[in-house]
Amino acid sequence: MTRKSADGGGGRSTIRDVAARAGVSAATVSRVLGGVYPVSATTRTRVLRAVRDLDYVADARAKAIAGVGTPTLGFVLDDITGPSFALMAHGVEREATRLGHLCLVCSTDGDAEHELAFIETMRAQRAAAVILVGGSADTPEYRARTGRVADALAAAGSRLVLCGRPPLDPGAPVSVVEYDNEGGAYALCAHVLSRGHRRILYLGGKPEHTTAQGRERGYLAAHRARGVEPDPVLRLAGDFTRDSGYRSMRRALEVGLEFTAVMAATDMVAAGALTALHEAGLAVPGDISLVGYDDIPFARDLHPALTTVHVPYEELGRLAVRTALEWGRKRGPEASDEHLLLGTHVVVRDSVGALVTSSAG
């Protein structure tokens, strides 16, 4: 018994098995399944019968190689566990399947090496596009290497999309869909400053991380626009996790830093910081004001509800795939490298109080 088994439904059957069972050629089976080519009614039913009997499904890889496959799209993120990443991932996935694409996903845990490797895999998969979600370390080598894979992808007719990550060097064949990271931070910090605060503790991320950098820039710019020089002592590095916020806050309290407000780089960080503040017996916003960034769903369930910056993360993800796919369609003329910048807005809740100064300082 060869592997060309004609058993009823048992095992992976090929189009030839179906053809044999229906007493026709493989081409005919393909045509019946494919749709448009004229096939007589009796043949069609015989073929469909065989297909059903064998529970046949055409091999998608073979179809793909023949040029009629479901297109695929790869996307990479740091860690699906982060709420804002999850939101973007959701947007990407929803829009991709809406447009009939499959999603290959990979998380890197911040490992640039791994990211590059995955992109290479996507190139091998002939993915229609690769979407890089979330910030990254921004070293010159990194930009150069990412630029190179962007070139490789472009040469293969694919496309690299940066989603929520700043552009590479100009000229790199990438599409960029990001939000106004710095502007959001600026507006948020301005809000805190407008309530009278002057010593605002900034709980940041990794110094080389682009998202952290953008938010810190906004923090600094808002200060300077008000004519207050931010104290460098008040800027703490960390990462974007809840635990980092908790630890940083505790340490700040222990070493006796002086501040009346805290601006956390993310809502997660803010959540950890809030817990540390509570544990220290400090009231928010009575004693200390606190703001976050991202407006994750949970932000409003913290106590007090967290004032933060809303970022249209899911929309960002959707736009990333739409951009990638549209680019692929109209490639011909002079497909300029798109760069979309979505707006953010601060959502004021209950976590920042007005600071009444005894005198006009």
Next chain:
Amino acid sequence: MTRKSADGGGGRSTIRDVAARAGVSAATVSRVLGGVYPVSATTRTRVLRAVRDLDYVADARAKAIAGVGTPTLGFVLDDITGPSFALMAHGVEREATRLGHLCLVCSTDGDAEHELAFIETMRAQRAAAVILVGGSADTPEYRARTGRVADALAAAGSRLVLCGRPPLDPGAPVSVVEYDNEGGAYALCAHVLSRGHRRILYLGGKPEHTTAQGRERGYLAAHRARGVEPDPVLRLAGDFTRDSGYRSMRRALEVGLEFTAVMAATDMVAAGALTALHEAGLAVPGDISLVGYDDIPFARDLHPALTTVHVPYEELGRLAVRTALEWGRKRGPEASDEHLLLGTHVVVRDSVGALVTSSAG
């Protein structure tokens, strides 16, 4: 100029392009890249040179069809946005890539139709396994249909894995990796009862949802074990979102339900409920005690920190892929349908207080 361009790096080149450029046959290129077959040093360098010049990467689909591809594994979840789903997804993804598999992902937003369609797509992709993550509506038709796709997958040498979802009818060729949903709820509820509470409001999920059912069973069983008959009025349906918790809690308060503690079906629901309680001026746990389920990272940042049930979600995801893949390996002998049940434990924080009754009730 035909499409067989031999340009330097520009565009998708085939193995034949590389062969032509290196002045060898396609077979030789394949052998150089493949590894083991003896190839002379000079030929090897010539081929590698051509590969580099053309920036050639073998088409993964073609390799797959020839039987030497990177295996793929599909996984389906309700909504990546839910923290516990995200945790499982992370586990699945990490373990899959650790074992050298690619991940095709799809979220269904609870649409069973869509779930079935995706599984069919995975069958066409010849996925090594398909992992269904999270609960589902448990109707007889659903079990029957899922059983059928499980059969189809099994016939194709693939495998369906249910992760965090109860088994199908016995005999269905599926692997199950779940946690003790009911047991966790039982322990949690027992804890609340042990602090003196007798009227515990249960904020549940959709009645047909298996996860919701399991937790409710635990709630009921704990009551009965204590000899207290739970008041049906205290069981509210909803879904597993924060908003649902908020709304249900408000409504419960408005209609004047009497209770001294709240057991939310998930931490998300608990978070919404907590905010509603705060807004109503009720202290937790002073006036009302509150517990959740899932132990999502945020649970400890609520105020008060939430007592809840810890579920090893990430481990669950990892185990799901390991189970699936091991099954595929040892298929021969008498690959019994595995069923793993992971334990949970309640983590006591600050959200439930002791109820002092005026007299022994």
Next chain:
DNA sequence: GTTCCGGGGGAAACCGGTTACTGAGGTGTT
């Protein structure tokens, strides 16, 4: 100087599909 051996590489078959080309058979027109 033959024969034998084995290393290295090419031709061709194969994986599982699609599709351009070809041709058989039936119908309609003059």
Next chain:
DNA sequence: AACACCTCAGTAACCGGTTTCCCCCGGAAC
């Protein structure tokens, strides 16, 4: 009755790889 035309199905080439089979050629052994 002859011819054109249309419908439908089969043959074969192709997609981009891998692998089997076979041959050629150089060196060692006799």
